Amino acid sequence: MTPAPLSKVIRVVAKATSKDPVTDREQLVDLINGTLELLYRTESLVWLYFKDDGCIITENFTENCRNGPCTNFTGVVMPPQVHNVRELNTDGWQYEITQKRVNSGDYRQSQNCPRKAEELPPRLLAHDIPSCNDSRVVTFRSDRQEDCGKLIGVRYYDLNNREQRMDMVLGPNRVATESSVGEFVEIVFPERCGWITVETDNGTELGRYHPSILTPVHEWFRLQGTLPGRKIHYYGLREPMPLVFDTDLAPFSDNTLWRLALKAYEHVDTLELTAGQQQGLNRIYASLAAVTAADQRNDNMNFNTLLMPESGRTMLSTGRAMMRRTRRYVRY
Numbered sequence: 001m002t003p004a005p006l007s008k009v010i011r012v013v014a015k016a017t018s019k020d021p022v023t024d025r026e027q028l029v030d031l032i033n034g035t036l037e038l039l040y041r042t043e044s045l046v047w048l049y050f051k052d053d054g055c056i057i058t059e060n061f062t063e064n065c066r067n068g069p070c071t072n073f074t075g076v077v078m079p080p081q082v083h084n085v086r087e088l089n090t091d092g093w094q095y096e097i098t099q100k101r102v103n104s105g106d107y108r109q110s111q112n113c114p115r116k117a118e119e120l121p122p123r124l125l126a127h128d129i130p131s132c133n134d135s136r137v138v139t140f141r142s143d144r145q146e147d148c149g150k151l152i153g154v155r156y157y158d159l160n161n162r163e164q165r166m167d168m169v170l171g172p173n174r175v176a177t178e179s180s181v182g183e184f185v186e187i188v189f190p191e192r193c194g195w196i197t198v199e200t201d202n203g204t205e206l207g208r209y210h211p212s213i214l215t216p217v218h219e220w221f222r223l224q225g226t227l228p229g230r231k232i233h234y235y236g237l238r239e240p241m242p243l244v245f246d247t248d249l250a251p252f253s254d255n256t257l258w259r260l261a262l263k264a265y266e267h268v269d270t271l272e273l274t275a276g277q278q279q280g281l282n283r284i285y286a287s288l289a290a291v292t293a294a295d296q297r298n299d300n301m302n303f304n305t306l307l308m309p310e311s312g313r314t315m316l317s318t319g320r321a322m323m324r325r326t327r328r329y330v331r332y
Contacts, residue, residue, distance in 0.1 A: 004253035006032070007246040016259050029243060032250070035258075035265045036240040049251040052082050052238035060228045061128050064183055073104035076117075076232045077126050077220040080213055085236035088117050088221065095223065095232075102224045118222040124184045125198060126207040126218055136180035137201040142170050144194025152196075155186040176201055189214045193244075212242040260284055 010028050014021040019028060039045045056076050063071045078085060088095040095117040102118035129136050136159065140152050152168040158179045168175045170190075189196055189209065198206045198216075209216050223232070243250060252258075264284050 002253050003249055003251055005246060006243045006248045006250055009243075009250045009253050009258070010246075012253055012255055012258050013262065016255070016262055031262070031265070033240070033242045035261045036243075036251070038265050039261055040240050046237065050237055050240060051235070052079075053235050054079070054082075054233075056232050056234060058223060058226055058228050058230045058232055059127065062131060073222050074226050074228055075104075075120070075220055075222045076234075077123065077218045078234065078236070079238075080126075080207075080209060080216055080218055081239040081241060082234070082236050083219050083239065085119075085219060085221075085234055087235040088223075088232055090226070090230055090232050095221075097221070102222050104222055104224060104226075115224045115226070117224070120220050120222055122217045123220055124187050124216050124218070126216075127205065129181060129200060129206065130204055135201055136182070137176050138181050138184075138198060138206065139174035139176045139201055140168060140170070140196060140198055141174045142192060142194040142196050144192070145172065147190070147192040147194050148172060150190035150192060152190065153186070153188040154184065156184045157182045174199075174201075187216055189216070210241055211244050 006029070009032055010021050010025060013019075013028050013032055014024065017028070017031070021028065040050055056078065058074050058076050060072055061075045063073060076088070085097065088097060094114055096114050097117050097119055099119055100116075102116045129138065142148075142150075147170050150170050152170065152175075153165075154168060154177065155163065155165045156177070158164055159182050161182065163185070164177075164179060166178060168177070170192075187198075191214070192211050194211060195208055197208045200206065207216055226232075240251075241248075
């Protein structure tokens with residue numbers, strides 16, 4: 001498993017499919033992105049090639065649909081397209097991810113009562129509009145001149161709680177909403193070449209999005225007993241973003257794995273297979289699983305014993321259960 005830029009993967013796939021990496025670049029990029037989407041939906045491959053392990057900073061957020069001064073809480077927003085978050089921890093303390101309501105100001109913490117993280121409904125932008133911003137007008141801009149004239153669709157509630165809908169035309173300068181924004185309900189980006197930056201008219205950045213992201217969606221959590229500005233480590237999955245630029249990183253560049261994956265992708269929309277084709281396809285998926293298992297063993301084998309969180313909890317709970325069962329039959 002060797003990650004590599006798109007430029008190298010194009011050459012690997014071109015050699016496997018007998019295509020020209022220059023004249024057939026567009027077809028090769030579509031083939032690569034389609035194959036990655038197929039592998040993302042393969043259970044034996046997803047946690048090896050598409051896991052995301054990173055660090056994020058806690059911020060202060062304002063809760064919607066609340067009255068009174070105590071509407072702020074501390075939370076953390078995941079990067080776009082990171083989901084299925086399995087772990088949140090800081091300084092060795094593990095957060096218990098839950099769907100139940102969490103009191104953000106509760107600072108009690110012990111080994112028996114870990115802090116909790118409430119999983120909230122997905123949000124559209126990474127940051128809240130600052131409360132000190134009187135106008136709350138939001139602007140959009142692209143960093144590529146080729147995107148001029150394309151439309152951004154937005155739907156939001158203004159400060160009077162009236163729903164507004166408008167199409168915004170990208171240009172060389174920032175394009176702004178017609179009124180102050182209370183809360184965004186829907187944001188749809190066009191197909192484009194450049195990154196889109198969302199910010200207030202005062203210059204406060206609310207989010208910045210890759211050309212492959214057409215709808216900015218973030219998972220986020222309300223944290224118990226945590227102050228803004230703390231570093232939180234997360235472990236989850238990242239959906240494969242379509243590779244666009246030559247420097248975009250592909251999760252692997254192995255010739256063997258790409259040849260197997262391309263053969264599996266050839267039959268993704270085949271409705272009827274002969275017995276021989278079905279056996280060949282089963283062999284390809286078995287080979288993919290074998291390659292993945294070998295890579296996983298290589299990742300987990302070092303001079304120390306490395307246990308994944310889920311397997312570690314399973315083994316420890318099984319050991320405790322066997323210990324209790326064994327003690328019943330021990331005679332002293």
